[in-house]
């Protein structure tokens with residue numbers, strides 16, 4: 333069992349902040365039971381945690397929330413987001429997947445969209461078929477992260493087919509494995525077969541809310557309305 337306090341910036345210093353009046357809630361995550369001490373007002377920004385801490389719930393009485401099935405990195409990303417509206421903890425492809433899944437689970441649409449924006453703004457080369465497989469296996473049907481990675485793979489195959497060809501293609505074996513991977517293989521096959529779907533605009537360069545989630549029909553200020 334380990335214990336972490338996040339982030340120091342919110343609690344250190346002699347000056348009183350509005351955090352000073354907050355209760356600290358113990359959030360216990362995953363099989364390792366990693367513990368975080370988080371200010372109640374911060375947690376309540378997320379509707380799910382707000383409900384957990386509502387009157388009458390066990391969590392409110394015990395000042396603790398247990399998340400045994402969640403990914404520790406994903407919850408760290410959520411905590412960083414709640415405190416600072418940053419997502420610097422996202423460092424590798426798997427972080428993006430687990431954090432996106434958790435943000436979706438807890439209905440944190442702004443965080444989901446920020447994860448997508450960060451993925452799109454990261455210096456890129458090729459998307460690997462194995463990453464696309466991981467995304468499809470880790471997310472639910474209708475996920476915008478699925479859509480983005482599939483569009484990206486489709487774009488890469490159409491524009492640089494030599495990377496995916498048998499014998500010497502760098503991603504041939506990975507693509508071969510992906511084509512045995514159920515839903516994603518089927519969707520990709522149709523995308524490649526249907527010339528009406530031929531879209532040569534690089535998906536990471538698309539402007540606006542194309543891969544965002546906006547349940548209320550709104551859009552980001554500088555973005556385009558979701559179709």
Ligand SMILES: [Zn+2]
Nearest residue numbers: 541544552555
């Ligand atoms: Zn948007």
